[in-house]
Amino acid sequence: MRNPLKILAVPGSVRASSFNRGLLVAARNIGQSEIEIEIYEGLGELPIFSQDLEGENMPARASELDRALRNADAVLIATPEYTGSIPGGLKNLLDWAARPFGNGAFQGKPTAIIGASPGQYGAARSVEMTTNIVGALGANVLERNLTVGRAMDRFDSDGTLSDETVKRSLEDVLTGLSDLARRPVTA
């Protein structure tokens, strides 16, 4: 048995009944073998990024984020879509993760992006933009993503993912991310 793959799951929403957080909880509950999923809970406490807060002025929350990302074997981001774009809080997190320039925590990091929204396109624009941003940060981005439209029909009233098709797609994303992370690095 191999060591479990440590996946840091990052929700792009701090809403109590967030569908996106619900997707990450569902991913954790799938209980795929050889995978350990930890949900990052610090998004709402991250200060707004400023270059004045770098180096020795770095806030504890930003250092914690950096450590959590670097300790993870892979990252799974679940993003909502706000006004056709990536939510500000998640962009702020990615701005922190971009530093230091050229050596941020996403450099070479196997990363998958998923998203959910009540609309029919399931946060597709935000998923695409987030994919581009982490790609710019040097992440090793999984080609397969997942966009969950009409999210209110896919979750129970207690916020549990109930849609079997979405569950299977989520499992496929986890398998893809795991394969990507375990693939030997070729020069």
Ligand SMILES: Cc1cc2nc3c(=O)[nH]c(=O)nc-3n(C[C@H](O)[C@H](O)[C@H](O)COP(=O)(O)O)c2cc1C
């Ligand atoms: C300010 C704001 C802008 C939004 N813009 C979009 C949008 O452009 N596209 C979309 O599909 N949903 C949009 N929504 C709806 C969100 O997708 C919905 O609130 C979703 O549940 C948020 O994700 P969460 O459940 O993970 O918190 C918007 C919601 C808010 C509050």
